[in-house]
Amino acid sequence: MTGDAPAVLRVADRTVAEYAWQPDLPVGLSPRPYLHPVRTLGGAVVTELMPPSHRHHLGVSVAVAEVDGGNFWGGRTFTPEHGPAWLDNQGTQRHVRWLRRSDTALAEALRWDTIDGASLLAERRTIEARPLDDTAWALDFAFTLANVAERDLPIRSPAIHGRAGAGYGGFFWRAPSAGPSRLSADVHGRSAPWMSIESAGWTLVFVAGDAATRADRWFVRTRDYLGVGSALAWDAPLVLAPGASLTRRVVTVVADGALSGARAAAYAGQLVS
Template sequence: MTTGDAPAVLRVAGRTVAEYAWRPDLPVGLAPRPYLHPVRTMAGTTVTELMPASHRHHLGVSVAVAEVDGGNFWGGRTFLPGHGPAWLDNQGSQEHVRWLRRTETRLGHTLRWLTIDGEALLTEKRELSARPAGDDAWALEFGFELTNVSGRDLPIRSPAAHGRTGAGYGGFFWRAPSEMSACKIAAATGIGSAAVHGERSPWLSVTGIGWTLVFIGATPATRDDRWFLRTRDYLGIGSALAWEAPLVLPPGDKLARRVVTVVADGDVPPERAAAYAAEWAS
């Protein structure tokens, strides 16, 4: 990363709470894309992981999609029906085009989603903002709008659409610190990962050692997506664009999603997480 490509910084109450790598220098196999890392609580606890040894393609907070018309925008291996994960030369990239806004509390830019051969499949308008959410919490708003510029239908798939049960990941994705032994999960659908994974809920909370993340579907379309949650081997949370069936985006059409994540110090009980959702959802 050159000096001119230095991460953009988000601040709340004078504290740096997130750094945004908008033009990272990454290997092709990781599906290069902008990401947020580190993301911190107001007290300074880091609540993201970047390129962990077991999953190098997990990049803090990003928009990562397992397959767009055969292109891998998740990174790593691609799931093949009847075979399983395989290394293919199909990793795409998300390329910064221009800044629309760049301040300490709001970031906005446009991107192009390119295949490994350089074909533009999607353009994106992305907006990030950081706002106070109480004395010991702040809210990260992450919105993105994708437009199909390929001239053909674009199927967006997860591995679950190819038969890998439960693997409905792809979309907004947060790689959290791997503290599974201490992790507590809650949502409007119940307590524990089994009550959340693959379900629709207006909010989802994950509590680790000294921190809580409350994920909120901030628009009706986002709330209609299912949550992907993995607590085995690593801690990852995502709002899934497609589950068992592909999401097909026709030429020229758009899709938009917005997730608000309240980043809090300490333990946030379910009733408080629900109150955050009522406050931040539109």
């Protein structure tokens, strides 16, 4: 669902991803740009968009459960008093301008606005697609969030409000649940340089692309749905002071077929800066 034609990323003369940069979405989904579909070089789709049980899951996006009380994840907000609750607090990530747009790299400026239209964050986002070999390519996704409000902005996850294991918020990839999945390691709630997931003829290797991202914990869900994220605020708020910023980078190997542990590790070593 897009208001404008998506930007297309290509590798080896193949369309591997489409980026909806001005999506036409209901307010309750916390509208934001997203990548979908993302494909392997062989054509397998490795993202899912607005599935029935979690319509606010939008392919690959930056989604944060709470920024200063605003919901930039979509759907219900987890509250300490009542658990998940529908609140009129869904924010919107708005495209401001392109800084670069080609079939291998995108860079844009965005604004994170509350439901009332107040700007909280200014973002610079870069997305690049590059080949690795005949069966794999890499999606390099980096973002910088800067506080443009005149106050501290606390970033929180549902886990901070008491929902065990729900430390999500940040880079998030919703994958299709087409069959049994296999994880390289149990990294849910832990920091790790990389992790991989294999399912239905494809493998994704998620690599923490810089030191700050390597310090974050992974959110991994394989029951009910398949999702992987790098969490900004797992068990304590991350507070951005006025004018302060944070940067995160995740590089994802998108591969056809299964990968051995050694091959996945080799990809990860190649991509870490």
